Amino acid sequence: MFKNLRPLSPYLWKYRRDLFFGAISVLLTNGIWILFPQVIRRAINDLNSGVTREKLITYSLLVLAVAAGKGIFQFLCRWILIGVSRDIEFDLRNDLFRHLEHLSYDYYQRTRTGDIMARATNDLNAVRMMLGPAIMYSANTLVFTTGALIFMVGISPRLTAWAFLPLPAVSILIQYFGRKIHDRFERIQAMFSDISARAQENFTGARVIRAYVQEDAEIEYFQTSNREYIARSLKLVRLMGMLWPTLETLLGLAIVLVLWLGGRDVLLGKLRVGDFVAFHTYMVLLTWPIIALGWVINIYQRGTASMGRINEILKQKPTITDAAMATDLVGKSVGLRGEIEFRDVEFTFSADDATTAGTQVERARVLRHINLKIPAGSSLAIVGPTGSGKTTLVNLIPRIYDTPKRGMVLIDGRPITDFPLAELRRNIGFVPQETFLFSDTIRANIAFGVELSRPPMRKSMPPPTLPASPRTLKSSLPSTTPLSASVVSPSVVDRNSAPPSRAPSSAIRTSSSWTMPLPAWTPTPKSGSSRTFAK
Ligand SMILES: Nc1ncnc2c1ncn2[C@@H]1O[C@H](COP(=O)(O)OP(=O)(O)OP(=O)(O)O)[C@@H](O)[C@H]1O
């Protein structure tokens, strides 16, 4: 279980200074609070021998001072430690996002978006709870219990032994509940992932659902899943609902024991009243930290379960990397002329990638003996029936699919694996077959991937049906585009999302979209750039 948490250590280390001050605040908060029963003890023992005005004022002020001191440090402790957990959450979310951006295309084919979203939200939050409140409360419990124990033994070792009698039962209980909470929470999160994925697919596929009149069926399915989610959550709540009262009962029993045995000692004159009251106050003050322990176990179990789920993403390695890069190009920025060559290329989607289950390898072989030489500065259109491999062919150029098993793809006479991946892609303007718009202004969508300098922007504009220049576009169409292109009219989508990333400056432009009137509004190709069109 601890192994799940190992990836968090660099983050904790990064905030070691804050954690140090947080730890000092924990020590001070509890160090001061532990004195509270001592003040009461002295007050009662002292006042027993005679009540004076001075004594009353002194002890009242002492109680106030202890409470104020504790309050200040408790505030600092929460501020620092909960703050650290927010900072770590921020870092972890950014790292997770960066990692997701580096993963290759195939990962997103295998993984549902909703599942990733659930992990980046719900699970990350569970991890934050573990790093913030869980660490803070367990540190408080540890320090306060240790301090209280020392004072309690000082007052009466025999009573202390009785008071801590239920502790083994408490620890067995916590272990038992902890394991169950962990399992149930894992199942709940898996369910949450399913629901998120389903919701996300429903929104993106809204048109398909409407076209097939599947609204009611989908709503029904969503309701069933939600009911299942509620049922599972209630099972967890029931378990947690049992944990706290059970702990309280055990602690209550200990208090009864102490009242009975301690009270007898007081009557027999073996214990002073002040000592007994202090002892009893320690027991009462210990109730919350020990109950908090139960809560912490719960958060901790959720946190480790969630961190395990986040690790599953962090463990993924991009399948397409710079591995085979030529040493002379490492760390250099590359400017491509744009001559593309396919040399006897054969491409097979791996058997388990094949869209139809059980597809034979022969059928999954999409490209065979492709020999092509596209000189720099020329345009090429590839025509063929649906599923003949046009998109696949084009996807090989920016290495969206990795290099073929046989043959090779070359640019400017060098195998594409020679180039650093980022450099290769920076040189290629690519319009995917499936259009996608970010939820941003049309202007920002057009400028995606291009530095926002105006001249190239204007060059890549305007499609015939949209206002004439980016400037008028800004005022007349400032609208934010909806979540996905599916809700915008296809012609607008094609034209808006068509500007290939970095089109104005890239040497190679590839387009997988047949309907796109690219030549109408992209700049005339500079000499030394080639274009490939394929549907
Ligand atoms: N990720 C993938 N995994 C497995 N097989 C795939 C994958 N992508 C495409 N294929 C298969 O490869 C073949 C070629 O697909 P591709 O998309 O390249 O065809 P296309 O010529 O672009 O078709 P269209 O005209 O419909 O755009 C098809 O049989 C398709 O089912």
Ligand SMILES: [Mg+2]
């Ligand atoms: Mg295609």
